[in-house]
Amino acid sequence: MVTAADAFPRDSEPDRTAMGLRKVIHVDMDAFFASVEQRDDPSLRGKPVAVGGSSDRGVVAAASYEARVFGVRSAMPSVRAAKLCPDLIFRRPRFDVYKAVSQQIRAIFMDYTPHVEPLSLDEAYLDVTDDVRGIGSATRIAELIRKRIRADTGLTASAGVSYNKFLAKIASDQNKPDGLCVIRPGEGAQFVATLPIRRFHGVGPRGADKMAALGIETGGDLRDKSLAFLRENFGSLADYLYRAARGIDLRQVKADRPRKSVGGERTFERDISSGSTLRETLEAIIEIVWERIERSGSVGRTVTLKLKFNDFTPLTRARSLPRAVSGKAEFAELARALLDQQLPLPKPVRLMGLTLSALEGAALEGGEPEHTSDDTAQLASQAELPF
Secondary structure, three states: OOOOOOOOOHHHHHHHHHOOOOOEEEEEEOOHHHHHHHHHOHHHOOOOEEEEOOOOOOEEEEEOHHHHOOOOOOOOEHHHHHHHOOOOEEEOOOHHHHHHHHHHHHHHHHOOOOOEEEEEOOEEEEEOOOOOOOOOOHHHHHHHHHHHHHHHHOOOEEEEEEOOHHHHHHHHOOOOOOOEEEOOOOOHHHHHHOOEHHHOOOOOHHHHHHHHHOOOOEHHHHHOOOHHHHHHHHHHHHHHHHHHOOOOOOOOOOOOOOOOEEEEEEEEEEEEOOHHHHHHHHHHHHHHHHHHHHHHOOEEEEEEEEEEEOOOOEEEEEEEOOOOOOOHHHHHHHHHHHHHOOOOOOOOEEEEEEEEEEEEOOOOOOOOOOOOOOOHHHHHHHHHOOO
8 A cells, every 4th residue: 555655844735725735535335334234233244135125115225245246226126126136135224323333433534634524424525635643644544544444333444545526536436345546646637537437426327328329438538528529418517527537626625514405316227208117216216315314304495306318408396385394295295296297208317316405404414516617727736746
């Protein structure tokens, strides 16, 4: 592992920040919910486990790596998961336990930096540019955190280390499970160039198929396309794709920023045009999103349905109440009404999502923010930051 000492003196820290130089770690727990179940019940170790309901309308919330070998994935209907893996063992979610373990992991993060941006119970960004404990490198900090998590919780975590959030998150997935990947300054664009386009966040199977038809198979192929070409073919996603293909992302790690919504979405393996199939899919998304709402303790007034057609054009429809949504039944009723109002659809759909917004009460940790406008010229200054 690389443990190079930081070449910047401490008194140069303001200059480093001004140049946009950061040291970012993305920590992602390995099959978190399923791993907790296997930890707490030794009879499940080494076996395919799915956390979620096993009924006809149940949904897989998480799958162990043994189950993933068979193609079982989160957000998959439980009926389909059971067909793919006949020996699959279902366990009902225990969110109180997962939350307690998550808080334990969060405390470990805080020992190394106050700049922690949680994305969910099982992943977070850490900005360790300041190196408050004088450890010497972001890579070494990531190693120590992963070691602490294993010792304190009996679970494994994967981590990515890089100079921005986009690259750190990609890196954390590179050597899963129980892996570490470092993308050093100056390596981002080259690293991204070798990635299959499916590895880019926001590009699902159908999106990858469309890109392949346009001659885009890898990040390098994407980088060769002009911004005008991307805007013509991918609309609002174009600017994100253009920057990502160059390893650019100057978003800051924001600790405990207020959450504006709770939701989830699903990109389909095949485009869907059937109203009955869309309704069935909506039911699965309702289950997933409501579990997240309960888990976060969120209370909100607005339900939003998001659809993305096969040509990447989006459609959103929302319904706001004068008071908070009363419970799962009302949330589901509003979601179904929003979909029914759009049927029949003019084009097949590649993605569907639901959110609850206009949240009330205490601030909550949020998910990923929208990509902001980046200054490409600033990337050149990042090439000298050692890790």
